[in-house]
Amino acid sequence: MHTPIGKGEAVAAWILHPDYRTPPVPTAGVPPGPWRHPDGGQIMNGAYERRHSERQVEIVTVWYGYALSHWLGPRMPRFASPMVSPWNPVLAQGLTVEPGSPAPYRDESWCDRWIAEALLYGRKPYGAFTLPADDALRWFAKSGGTGLVYQARADGDRIRVVAGTAESYAQLFDLDALIADYLEALPPELAEPEAAALDLHRCHSPALHYILSEDAEIRFARAPLSVRGLTLGYPPCETAARIAVEAQS
Known part of the structure; x- marks a missing residue:
């Protein structure tokens, strides 16, 4: 799974999304990683997908030839959203496939800064970040008029923020398509509870349900995986694969 491609695999070609x-690719100081396009050998950079069958898809995120995430899961072709991306878990958590791979950003707080900016620009519906007080105050000023709701608390000389949009899940996402995908992608005993949980969230919003409610963060931690993944803007294909793995453990 984690080796460079182009070695004669009998699967479909990688498709860049x-x-x-x-x-952005580095301008200097970082040698390219080993991942290359099979045709021409160009350095891979972006989110790529290839089908293994009608039901299975492989997805890799690559930055300047370095794989940052790489997984195989069920195809979920009906659902799509601009708030959902394979990059969201990678950049929010600082993921890499190979230990010691260079990070795409140099600031030691870059994951927190990325989450803060992604929330402002509607690239994910919910997230938590910790920034120096001055930076957090600037974020508060920018968040006015965005529809974001947040809770903040001091953490030493920094401020921890949990923020999310006030729009309902039904407004944010095509839940009918997502539920249909889950019901097709997973066995009934796994899919039906997840589908029911998504259906119950139609009139809720990430802000009102997981920020302003009592024990909001505990409630979020206990939510079904399908709801947590969607709330964070993570790909449902990857979430469905996690559900299947956890059911077997």
Whole structure:
């Protein structure tokens, strides 16, 4: 799974899915990683997908030839959203496939800064970040008029913020398509509870349900995986794969 491609695999070709979240390539100081396009050998950079069958899809995020995430899961072809991307978990968590791979951003707080900016620009519906007080205050000023709701608390000389949109899940996402995909992608005993949980969230919003409610963060931590993944803007294909793995453990 984590080796460079182009070694004669009998699967479909990689297809690039352009995404404005893709980090810019470095201008100097970082040698390219090993991932190359099979045709021509160009350095891979972006989110790529290839089908293994009608039901299975492989997705990799690559920055300047370095794989940052790489997984295989069920195809979920009906659902799509501009708030959902394979880059969201990667950039929010600082993921890499190989230990020691260079990070796309140099600031030690870059994940927190990325989450803060992604929330402002509607690239994910919910997230938590910690920034120096001055930076957090600037974020508060920018968030006015965005529809974001947040809770903030001091954490030493920094401020921790949990923020999310006030729009309902039904306004944000095509839940009918997502539920249909889950019901097709997973066995009934796994899919039906997740589908029911998504259906119950239609009139809720990430802000009102998981920020302003009592014990909001505990409630979020206990939510079904399908709801947590969607609330964070993570790909449902990856979430469905996690559900299947956890059911077997």
